[in-house]
Amino acid sequence: MKTTDYPRVLIIGQTFNYTSGSGITKANLFMGWPVDRIAVATFEKVVENVICKNYYQIGYRELKRPWPFNYLQNKTESGPVDVKNLRAENDSTINEFANLNDRVRIRNNILFSTSYNFFLHFLGVYNKIFVSKISDEFLKWLNDFKPDIIYDQLSSLASIRFLSQLHRITKIPIAIHIMDDWMSTINKYGLFYFYWKRVVDYEFNQLINKASVLMSICQEMSDEYEIRYKKKFLPFHNPIELDQWTRNSKTNWDFHKPFKILYCGRIGRGTLSSVVSIAKAVDVLANEGYEVVFQIQSTSANDQFMSKIRRFKNTVIKTPLAYNELPEKLSNMDLLVLPMDFDAGSLRFIRLSMPTKTSEYMATGTPVLVYAPGCTALSKYASREKWGYIVNGKNLKLLVDAIKLLYSDESLRKKIGTRAKEMARINHDAERVREDFRNALSVVH
Missing domain, CATH: 3.40.50.2000 (Glycogen Phosphorylase B;)
Structure with missing residues (x-):
């Protein structure tokens, strides 16, 4: 098969890895894809340089929070990632938690983050604060790559809005792959629960109406989503060698x-x-x-x-x-x-x-x-x-x-x-x- 038989794919969201279900599924689906025809824009730390060599770290430029919440935000640097010194994740086994000695600090950070997010959800302001934008640097990186299609495993209102904004600006076709039925649980209980439920449902439906390709994790999900959203979802689960x-x-x-x-x-x-x-x-x-x-x-x-x-x-x-x-x-x-x-x-x-x-x-x-x-x-x-x-x-x-x-x-x-x-x-x-x-x-x- 010729290299040109593969579309140029920009992946948004989680990077490839061999420690999480969606990371493994993504890695196994894209294994063998020509490396010059795949790029990843990720919110996570990049740990892989075999399947893909063209990464963009989505960071502070795209995720800057309004004052005063920006003081509690991680200041992750945005921009293209130098993958030359990354080890291959294929031989990796253990996630960051297992390699860190300071488990108490990690636990306390998780507890604080969980409590902080719960409080914001309860007040109904979480989705007003945790927003993202398309930076000029990100657009330049994207235009240099020239993708034929954008692939995203959506999992939040923020990811819906980021992909919607990107599609509106670039007009590049999009493919959406659903791993879990997060649409049924994404909306957290709080003072504005029903308001945000309507917002999430509306914006997700608007986005899938614009998608060129819709995928699910299994046939049962495809069957239910066809009834729920009146759309055909192609089932793609984790393939095995x-x-x-x-x-x-x-x-x-x-x-x-x-x-x-x-x-x-x-x-x-x-x-x-x-x-x-x-x-x-x-x-x-x-x-x-x-x-x-x-x-x-x-x-x-x-x-x-x-x-x-x-x-x-x-x-x-x-x-x-x-x-x-x-x-x-x-x-x-x-x-x-x-x-x-x-x-x-x-x-x-x-x-x-x-x-x-x-x-x-x-x-x-x-x-x-x-x-x-x-x-x-x-x-x-x-x-x-x-x-x-x-x-x-x-x-x-x-x-x-x-x-x-x-x-x-x-x-x-x-x-x-x-x-x-x-x-x-x-x-x-x-x-x-x-x-x-x-x-x-x-x-x-």
């Missing part, structure tokens, strides 16, 4: 005690309660004489979570591995778990989400236990394609019984694992998904 993920995939479903259960991923909104429930179920099994251990590998195991998990004797926190080490690690486990929380608040956010690790879990052949409400896109996908064992109720006994069954029934583990590998090959092959993704973005090329 089949050679990399199936090289060490499971071919023998026997196990050597202890029976090893693994959760690998984010802990927090939408997952914390169910991860704790799994730890509790494992302790119940251990007390009944089962030799079982629950391993958790996460870059977001914060103090709140650690205080909850320490009381479980058969749960261990493992050091996060490099992304390229995960296929072998996951294949060596006896059971992988995909948990989602059951409370109404979490469901509003996660119901239409599809965890990034879903396709990765499937490719390893290790049986997957889906512990999630039946209304979630994750549970529906597992049920429809029969690639996982599902527990749809928030019930400790159901969870314990499910793990007992998977512990004792090798033929069931093999059946689930084999089916998961088959569906990963059919639905998540990176070569095919990337070609479909390129074609979708080439609609204006």
Whole structure:
């Protein structure tokens, strides 16, 4: 394929990384894109120089707050980023939190930021203060790159407004890719809740009406968004390199005690309660004489979570591995778990989400236990394609019984694992998904 077959894409927002779901998905979708035909304007620290070498740091010039709130603002420098000295993120494992010794300072900063933002939301002024503008320097950098299309994984009213403003100024076609149903939870409760809800709904609808390409994270989201917004959203989930993920995939479903259960991923909104429930179920099994251990590998195991998990004797926190080490690690486990929380608040956010690790879990052949409400896109996908064992109720006994069954029934583990590998090959092959993704973005090329 010729380089010119790829459109020149400007990505707005999160940069590529191998520590967050959206960063991983973005990296795997754009892997192999000609580096001279991709540029990223990011609000985050740039840590990658393999997929892209042309970065712009969105900083103080674009995000300057009004007085007196500017005194509390980080003064991040705006401008093009020199990527020559950046290490490749492909071999990175651990986020900044794991590399900093001063955890107390980090925790206090987070607590202050959370309280500060809550206060501003309650007063109804957050969206008046946290605004952005298109600086002259940013426009010069953009015009030098000459993008054919702008791609954005929107996640806030500020990001809606930034992209809307950019499209209005440049007239460049835009592609919007929705990772989570953040539209259902973005508006925080406060004195002007209903006012801001109307504003968000209106401005999002205005923007998608101008978009040339609309994408979702999974088919279930596409189906619901077609009803909700009367628009077609193309589903694009995290693709996997089949050679990399199936090289060490499971071919023998026997196990050597202890029976090893693994959760690998984010802990927090939408997952914390169910991860704790799994730890509790494992302790119940251990007390009944089962030799079982629950391993958790996460870059977001914060103090709140650690205080909850320490009381479980058969749960261990493992050091996060490099992304390229995960296929072998996951294949060596006896059971992988995909948990989602059951409370109404979490469901509003996660119901239409599809965890990034879903396709990765499937490719390893290790049986997957889906512990999630039946209304979630994750549970529906597992049920429809029969690639996982599902527990749809928030019930400790159901969870314990499910793990007992998977512990004792090798033929069931093999059946689930084999089916998961088959569906990963059919639905998540990176070569095919990337070609479909390129074609979708080439609609204006």
